[in-house]
Amino acid sequence: MVRLTVDLIAKSRNHFKKKRGLAFPEYLKTLTHLHFSSKNIEEIGDLSMCRNLTVLYLYDNQITHICNLDFAYNLTHLYMQNNNISQIDNLSNLQKLSKLYLGGNRIAVVDGLETLCELKELHLENQRLAPGEKLLLDPKTLLSLAESLSVLNISHNNIDDIKDLTVLMELQHFSAADNKLHNMEELEHVFSHWPQLLQMDLSGNPVCKKPKYRDRLITVCNSLVILDGREINELTRQFLINWKASKDAKKKKNNKQITAGPPVLYPITNYINMGQGPHLGHIHGHSVQRWNPQQPLRSNIIVHTDLS
Structure with a gap:
């Protein structure tokens, strides 16, 4: 089994040899970035001497559990995509974490992030789930991220509804491509609560085939700049907003006439x-x-x- 430890760091040509003038314990204290991607690592060992670690690259390994990172109070970026992680654990001490990459793992339920009040980016795309299984996001976790999260990627996870995401009012970039979203009214309701949204990708979902799909989302998301990889023309947006306002006014007038009752x-x-x-x-x-x-x-x- 390959374990990430200080001994492995000492043997790495990419690290210790660059600062030979320092004793190894002193070098570990100055270490801010640790690069150990694609090393067949299965477990994270004791790295507590790396007390100033801010960025940790562990993607494309064989890690099954997130552990032994309690010491990393200063960690801001954690890259652990394309491993074998099935559960999000042991991150409660990483309260400065702003970017978390967990795509390409085996996570079925997203929870355990309640203390990460500074998390801005959460990447969960392409989980390797069992047939018929879909990615679930715990409402308690979502609520805890409501005031910080600005980037969310949940593409290709068999997701068929996103109503629980309504609380994420600070989202600016949202990717949910290649899922099973089909309810246009639900999407309109959710997106109407995201006033900061700038970029969104829903390509590959059944809802994209609905009549007026693009037009309806453009009128709901007033700040949106790019939808499904295509830029939104401002003149087109204004025309659609005016068209919708006119249509709503006409519908309201017709409803008022119906409410007045039939002739006697x-x-x-x-x-x-x-x-x-x-x-x-x-x-x-x-x-x-x-x-x-x-x-x-x-x-x-x-x-x-x-x-x-």
């Missing part, structure tokens, strides 16, 4: 009994036989009157 229908006999009513010779442009008091009416003629 009165039997003509009521008018006759009351000694009032329209001239019986012509009713709404139709010729009607004049009534003879000596003869009974053959039928109960209905007069349509507009009382408005």
